[in-house]
Amino acid sequence: MANLNVNYCGVNYRNPLVLASATPGWDGEGMRLAAQAGIGGVIPKTIGPKQDWAAHPCNGRIFMHRYHGKPIGQINLELFTTMTRDQWLTKELAVAKEGGATMHISILAMPDPEDTAKLVEEIQSTGMADLLELNVSCPMPASTVGMHIGKSAERTFQQVKAGKSAAKIPFTVKLTPNVADMVEIAQAAKEAGADGLTISNSIRSFAGVDIDTGKPYLCGYGGYTGPAIKPVIMRHLSEVARNVDIPISAVGGVNSYREVIEYIMLGATTVQLCTAVMWNGYECITKIIKDLDQWMDEKGYQSFDQIRGIALKDITTVEELAKLPAKHAAVDSSKCTNCGLCQKVCMYRAISEKDGARVVDAAKCDGCGVCQQLCPLGAVALH
Numbered sequence: 001m002a003n004l005n006v007n008y009c010g011v012n013y014r015n016p017l018v019l020a021s022a023t024p025g026w027d028g029e030g031m032r033l034a035a036q037a038g039i040g041g042v043i044p045k046t047i048g049p050k051q052d053w054a055a056h057p058c059n060g061r062i063f064m065h066r067y068h069g070k071p072i073g074q075i076n077l078e079l080f081t082t083m084t085r086d087q088w089l090t091k092e093l094a095v096a097k098e099g100g101a102t103m104h105i106s107i108l109a110m111p112d113p114e115d116t117a118k119l120v121e122e123i124q125s126t127g128m129a130d131l132l133e134l135n136v137s138c139p140m141p142a143s144t145v146g147m148h149i150g151k152s153a154e155r156t157f158q159q160v161k162a163g164k165s166a167a168k169i170p171f172t173v174k175l176t177p178n179v180a181d182m183v184e185i186a187q188a189a190k191e192a193g194a195d196g197l198t199i200s201n202s203i204r205s206f207a208g209v210d211i212d213t214g215k216p217y218l219c220g221y222g223g224y225t226g227p228a229i230k231p232v233i234m235r236h237l238s239e240v241a242r243n244v245d246i247p248i249s250a251v252g253g254v255n256s257y258r259e260v261i262e263y264i265m266l267g268a269t270t271v272q273l274c275t276a277v278m279w280n281g282y283e284c285i286t287k288i289i290k291d292l293d294q295w296m297d298e299k300g301y302q303s304f305d306q307i308r309g310i311a312l313k314d315i316t317t318v319e320e321l322a323k324l325p326a327k328h329a330a331v332d333s334s335k336c337t338n339c340g341l342c343q344k345v346c347m348y349r350a351i352s353e354k355d356g357a358r359v360v361d362a363a364k365c366d367g368c369g370v371c372q373q374l375c376p377l378g379a380v381a382l383h
């Protein structure tokens with residue numbers, strides 16, 4: 001059994017997997033079930049005031065985005081918790097705590113930073129929270145909260161400063177991916193005193209149109225989550241990890257132990273998940289942790305510290321990569337069944353048929369790698 005413990009912002013987690021702030025933690029029991037499945041940390045749906053904008057549509061608010069019939073992501077129209085603050089303070093947090101996972105509590109950055117500070121005091125006075133996560137990143141609200149704060153470095157700074165001044169426990173911030181440059185926002189959060197960053201919330205998006213009726217699938221802009229968003233999150237995560245020295249919790253598209261490892265190799269300390277639990281139930285947590293344990297043992301790693309950020313040093317600019325020697329595709333005729341796909345997808349017309357197999361004209365091949373990536377038999381390599 002490998003040592004899966006991690007220390008995030010000075011707080012111990014029995015493993016790096018954390019239930020993200022969302023539907024699976026809509027109440028204390030959901031968080032307790034995740035903890036029972038073995039998760040390292042739990043985060044409730046964002047706790048804020050009970051106001052109109054905390055209500056969400058109860059007439060279908062989630063749309064599965066499919067590719068060839070298989071869900072690759074989902075768009076949701078959910079805002080924050082619909083429970084009162086009292087319910088969380090008097091009951092739900094205590095139920096969640098029974099599970100034994102680290103309690104990382106999500107709170108809403110209120111329109112007035114002074115109210116954010118009051119919310120921090122109220123939540124930490126329960127003694128249930130090990131850390132706090134400030135939500136400046138929900139992509140749905142029409143104005144004043146969520147990403148309307150998080151897209152501005154200045155407003156993020158003010159909110160973090162106010163929250164941090166009231167916090168007696170580690171204070172982290174969940175950022176929005178709906179910005180051109182997350183590094184600038186992350187820097188502002190750090191300067192305001194944030195102990196850690198969650199990267200990140202969902203991507204503002206639109207579900208699409210039913211072409212038989214001409215009606216949108218969801219008649220509002222929502223948050224895109226699930227496997228398809230991982231490349232976007234990895235970009236933000238690695239850019240921040242390379243430029244801002246602060247502990248990071250990564251979240252977006254985790255479906256198996258592999259994504260957890262990838263995020264850690266890009267600098268994360270804890271890794272959160274939501275959509276995978278919504279699609280597979282809490283038991284997927286147990287499998288991910290078991291697989292993580294097995295992978296660590298197989299690789300002979302003693303701790304995640306040994307792999308954290310190891311992929312960052314190899315990331316450079318496209319301009320630098322263009323200076324490296326060119327490679328060309330080559331077809332292994334012993335594996336090739338001559339299906340012709342590589343030739344069809346070669347936009348450089350470098351592949352042709354010869355003696356019952358496909359061959360590459362190296363002088364025409366531009367080394368893009370598409371044929372290699374698409375060959376179903378792994379018969380194409382780049383040399």
Ligand SMILES: Cc1cc2nc3c(=O)[nH]c(=O)nc-3n(C[C@H](O)[C@H](O)[C@H](O)COP(=O)(O)O)c2cc1C
Nearest residue numbers: 020021022046076078201225226252253273274275
């Ligand atoms: C239905 C739903 C509700 C969500 N609610 C919240 C929320 O209340 N607060 C928050 O910070 N993030 C919320 N999120 C975003 C998730 O915490 C997470 O950042 C996002 O789902 C990406 O992770 P995933 O790809 O593993 O789902 C929600 C996501 C979904 C799908």
